[in-house]
Amino acid sequence: LFRKIPDDPGVRFAVVTLCRYAALALTTVVALETVHLKLSQLSFLLAALGVGLGFGLQEVVSNFICGLILLLERPIRIGDVVSIGGTTGKVDRINTRATTIINGDNQCMIVPNRELITGKLVNWTHKDKIMRVAVRVVVAHDSDVEAVTTLLLTIARSDFDVLSKPAPSAVLDELGESGLVFNLSVHVADPGLMGGTKHRLCKAIRERFAQAKIALATPVREVSLAGFPEELSRLIDGRLLRAAEAGPAVRPPHRAELQVGAGG
Numbered sequence: 001l002f003r004k005i006p007d008d009p010g011v012r013f014a015v016v017t018l019c020r021y022a023a024l025a026l027t028t029v030v031a032l033e034t035v036h037l038k039l040s041q042l043s044f045l046l047a048a049l050g051v052g053l054g055f056g057l058q059e060v061v062s063n064f065i066c067g068l069i070l071l072l073e074r075p076i077r078i079g080d081v082v083s084i085g086g087t088t089g090k091v092d093r094i095n096t097r098a099t100t101i102i103n104g105d106n107q108c109m110i111v112p113n114r115e116l117i118t119g120k121l122v123n124w125t126h127k128d129k130i131m132r133v134a135v136r137v138v139v140a141h142d143s144d145v146e147a148v149t150t151l152l153l154t155i156a157r158s159d160f161d162v163l164s165k166p167a168p169s170a171v172l173d174e175l176g177e178s179g180l181v182f183n184l185s186v187h188v189a190d191p192g193l194m195g196g197t198k199h200r201l202c203k204a205i206r207e208r209f210a211q212a213k214i215a216l217a218t219p220v221r222e223v224s225l226a227g228f229p230e231e232l233s234r235l236i237d238g239r240l241l242r243a244a245e246a247g248p249a250v251r252p253p254h255r256a257e258l259q260v261g262a263g264g
Contacts, residue, residue, distance in 0.1 A: 013078045013094065014071040021068075059114070063097045066113035070094050076116065076123055081191045083122040084111060124191060130163065131191050133198050135184040136173075137205060138217040143180055145172055151212060152184045155204045161197045162186045179217025 071094060076082055080091045082101065089103035099116055101109045124131065139148055149170045156168035166187045174181035184205075188197050209216060 014074065017071055017094070059112075060097060063113045066117040067094060067096050067099075069117055070099070070113055075126070076121070080126065081124040083124070084115065084119065088124075129190050130166075130187050131194055133186050133188060133194050133201070135186075135198060135201050135205070137182045137184060138176060138179040139182065139209070140179050140215040140217050143214055145180065147212070148180070148182060148214060151208060151214070152182060152205070155201060155208055156184060156186045158204070159186070159197060159200055161188050161193045161200075163189060176217070178219045 070076060076091050076094075076099070078091055078094065081088065082091060084101070087101070087103055087109055089101040089109060092100040092102050092108070094113075098110045098112050101111055103109060137148075137152065149172070152170035153168055156162050156170070157164075162168060163186070168184070168186045170182060170184045172180060173183040184201065186197065186201070188194055206216070
């Protein structure tokens with residue numbers, strides 16, 4: 001059967017899990033028939049068990065049903081990258097009660113299946129595994145916009161993990177307080193390539209911009225102190241004046257004295 005279906009680990013896991021559930025159910029029915037117990041004879045027991053499950057194990061039953069929905073409807077699959085509850089990770093297993101998600105720190109997060117069905121879930125790779133990588137670049141106000149845009153696109157196209165379709169884009173996004181804000185957007189074929197691609201792009205931007213004499217903007221802040229007592233202001237002004245007249249101060253080397261007792 002696996003030779004005729006797509007090579008998708010999510011499909012394989014769903015087929016194996018559903019077949020396991022079906023085999024367990026069939027085996028249970030056959031075992032009851034073998035010992036001459038029919039389901040009609042156990043109707044009262046099943047009714048009592050249903051009431052008990054309804055009151056005491058409703059969360060467990062709800063998570064089990066939601067697990068079946070996850071396997072059949074497949075909003076998430078094995079290997080998908082998802083975000084839930086502020087945590088992002090890769091789906092490792094979908095069990096009867098909960099789903100195991102492994103985050104970037106290799107920690108296993110156990111999420112009840114009910115939360116995946118009824119809660120807000122972001123599946124990064126539901127459609128495909130192509131992901132966007134964005135780099136924000138701030139340059140000086142007097143920089144040439146066309147030169148910056150062309151250089152950013154050249155850097156993006158030269159990276160071996162950047163896809164040609166969708167094509168990279170570089171736009172002037174904002175006239176910022178400290179400089180011109182550009183946004184460089186590229187796409188990679190897998191979420192695991194995002195970190196390395198962004199590192200190489202930032203490194204190349206820093207080096208190529210220095211070669212092209214395009215200055216990266218540095219935030220500048222002016223701080224004015226007001227409300228000082230007059231005596232403190234005169235004291236500070238006097239210290240600054242004496243320091244300016246004396247020239248750059250050279251600190252003497254630090255010397256530490258160690259006292260050794262009689263015992264050495």
